[in-house]
Amino acid sequence: VNFSHLAQEIRKMTLLRLIAASALNRMASLGSNTSPQLCLAGFQSQDLLPSDSGNDMSSHIWFAVPKSKISRGKKRMKTTLRKRIKIREDIIKDGRTGEITLSHKLPFRWKSYLPGPTEISSVNMEKNFEVLDSDSTVDVR
Incomplete structure (x- = not known):
């Protein structure tokens, strides 16, 4: 088993989780009038996600999937x-x-x-x- 490869994959997944969590927090801070709220799979509430305050929206990567x-x-x-x-x-x-x-x-x-x-x-x-x-x-x- 190649452990360095597994470590790289774990780092990638952690970074993706942090990016998605910051997007969720940003959407929550915009106000309750924005809908629908984004949700991460596997998390029941936003309390489990790390808070990211003081960052602007342009500093993060946003993922968009167009509808067919x-x-x-x-x-x-x-x-x-x-x-x-x-x-x-x-x-x-x-x-x-x-x-x-x-x-x-x-x-x-x-x-x-x-x-x-x-x-x-x-x-x-x-x-x-x-x-x-x-x-x-x-x-x-």
Whole structure:
């Protein structure tokens, strides 16, 4: 365990706590008409924080977090439009398989749509091809 690294982290956290505490005290000293009051997580009241009197507001660091102007749903819609598959002419739906593919590529499962040996019957084979016996000859010219 690197103790020097841990000591640096503890110093950073202490400084951040002191900065936030001074901001809280300054907001409390401005008066009760300012709202909403800032609050540090983990502290139940401002009595636990060290008092910081005599400092002006410009000598401290103020943290501001702007509110998001775009909702999460709109961000999601923008991302979807940006990352969607663009419409192109070479993206087609294959007639045999029903899968979407590029026109110059075979579909992903093209082998499963080939006709198997059970689909081609021996009757069709006899119609399309001549069945040669061992005693018959073929005239080749």
